[in-house]
Amino acid sequence: MSELELPEPETETAPETQLDRDDHLRPEFVRAVLDAVEDGNDEAARALVEPLHPADIADLFELTPQEDRAALARAVTDLLDGDVFAEMNDYVREDLIDALEPHQVADLASELDTDDAVAIIEDMDEDEQRAVLRALDPDDRAAIEEALSYAEESAGRLMQRELIAVPEHWTVGDAIDYLRGHEELTTDFWEIFVVDPAHKPIGTCQLSWMLRTPRGIAIADVMKREQTLIPVDMDQEEVALRFQKYALISAAVVDHGGRLVGMITVDDIVHIISEEAGEDTLRLAGAGDGDINEPIRLTVRTRFTWLVVNLGTAMVASSVVGLFQGTIASFALLAVLMPIVSGMGGNAGTQTLAVVVRALATNQLTSSNTARMIGREFRIAAANGVMLGALIGCGTYVIFRNTDLSLVIAAAMLVNNITAGLSGVLVPVTLDKFRIDPAVSSAVFVTTMTDTMGFFSFLGLASLWGLHG
Numbered sequence: 041m042s043e044l045e046l047p048e049p050e051t052e053t054a055p056e057t058q059l060d061r062d063d064h065l066r067p068e069f070v071r072a073v074l075d076a077v078e079d080g081n082d083e084a085a086r087a088l089v090e091p092l093h094p095a096d097i098a099d100l101f102e103l104t105p106q107e108d109r110a111a112l113a114r115a116v117t118d119l120l121d122g123d124v125f126a127e128m129n130d131y132v133r134e135d136l137i138d139a140l141e142p143h144q145v146a147d148l149a150s151e152l153d154t155d156d157a158v159a160i161i162e163d164m165d166e167d168e169q170r171a172v173l174r175a176l177d178p179d180d181r182a183a184i185e186e187a188l189s190y191a192e193e194s195a196g197r198l199m200q201r202e203l204i205a206v207p208e209h210w211t212v213g214d215a216i217d218y219l220r221g222h223e224e225l226t227t228d229f230w231e232i233f234v235v236d237p238a239h240k241p242i243g244t245c246q247l248s249w250m251l252r253t254p255r256g257i258a259i260a261d262v263m264k265r266e267q268t269l270i271p272v273d274m275d276q277e278e279v280a281l282r283f284q285k286y287a288l289i290s291a292a293v294v295d296h297g298g299r300l301v302g303m304i305t306v307d308d309i310v311h312i313i314s315e316e317a318g319e320d321t322l323r324l325a326g327a328g329d330g331d332i333n334e335p336i337r338l339t340v341r342t343r344f345t346w347l348v349v350n351l352g353t354a355m356v357a358s359s360v361v362g363l364f365q366g367t368i369a370s371f372a373l374l375a376v377l378m379p380i381v382s383g384m385g386g387n388a389g390t391q392t393l394a395v396v397v398r399a400l401a402t403n404q405l406t407s408s409n410t411a412r413m414i415g416r417e418f419r420i421a422a423a424n425g426v427m428l429g430a431l432i433g434c435g436t437y438v439i440f441r442n443t444d445l446s447l448v449i450a451a452a453m454l455v456n457n458i459t460a461g462l463s464g465v466l467v468p469v470t471l472d473k474f475r476i477d478p479a480v481s482s483a484v485f486v487t488t489m490t491d492t493m494g495f496f497s498f499l500g501l502a503s504l505w506g507l508h509g
Contacts, residue, residue: 122152
C-alpha cells in the first residue's frame, strides 16, 4: 500500500519579520510602523499593521510611546475594532478612548459582547458614559446599564448576556432549528441552558450531545441537571476558584431570584486568574498595580505610601536596638551580627506569608484547618531554626572563637525563625477574619515582628548571658 501524501496544511501566521520567537513584536517592526506614521505615510503603516492579530495590534499600541499613540490610531483607525480594544491594556485603552467621540465608542461597544463592552465603558467619566450610552441602541444600552449597576469585580460585571436558553419541553430538533433559524443569536457558546417557565436554569446541554442525539429526543432527557450556578454578586476571584475546582467551560449566572441573567466563559476566567495572582504578588510588595503603563504619579503615590509605613516600622525596630545601647557598647561584635538574625527572620516570614496568602486566596486554608496549618508551620520553622542556628553558631565560632557568642546567636536564630513562621500564618489569617485583604497589609506586620523579635532576642539573650568585650 502506497503512503498517502497529504498537502501541508495552510496556517495563518504572522510574518516572521513581525514576531520574534516568543510571539512578541520585533523592535524593528515597531520602529518601521512608527517611522511610517511619523513620515505621514499612513498607507504604509496600515499595510504593516493589517496582517496582525487583534491582540498583537493591542500590543503594538502598548509598545508605542504615549505621545505617539494618537498619531498611530489615526493612521490605522479602520483596524481599531472592538476586538482590539478588548485586548488592550486598561491604561492604554483609556488614553485612546479619551481621544474618541462618544458615537465612535458606542460603535466599538456595539461590536462586542456585553462583558467586553462594559470593560471599555466602565472607566470613563460619568458624563462621557452617559453620552456613549445615549448613542447605543436601546437593547445594548439596557444590557450595559444593567451590568454597570453591579459592583466592580463581581460576576455581574464579568458575565455576558449573549447566551442560548431553551425550554425543557423542546426536543433536540426544536433546539437545532431554533439555532439555525435565528441569525441574531450569539455564535460563541459551548452549551445551551435549559430553563423552566420562570426562566430559572434547570440544566445544561452540550453542543456535542445535541449533534449526536436524534431529533425527536426531548432536551430534558439528554441535559445534565447538575450545574454550577454563579450568583450575580459573587466576587470574580471566587468565580475563578469555582471554574478551577469544577473544571468549567462556561457557567450560568443567576440573579437574587434564581433567574438566568447571563453566563461566564473560561476565556474570561483565564484573564481573571492571571490578574488576581499578579495583584496579590504586587500587593505583598506594596508596588500598586505594577503596570508599566500606569501613570507615574499613581505609581509614586502608591509606593510612597507603603514606604512611609515601612519607615515607621523600621523606627519601631530601631527603638528596640536603642534599649540595648550599653550591651552593644560593651561588645561591638553584636552590632555586626544582629542584622543576620533579623534578616533571616524576615526571609523566613516572607516564605510562610506567601504560602498562606495563596492558600487563603484559593480557599485551601479555611477555619477548619487553620489550627493544623499553624502546627505545620511551627514544626517547619522550628526545624529550620535549629539547622540555621547550628550553621550560624558554628560559623560564628570559626570566625570569632567565642563560644558564648555562638550559643547566643544560635538561640536567637531559633527564636526568631519560630516567630517568623507563626506570624507568617497568624497575621494574614487574622486580617482575613476582619475582612482585610491579607495580601495588602500582611507584609508590613510580619516584617515588623521579625525585625523587632530578631533584635530583641539576640540583644536580650546577649545581655542576659553577660557578653562583653
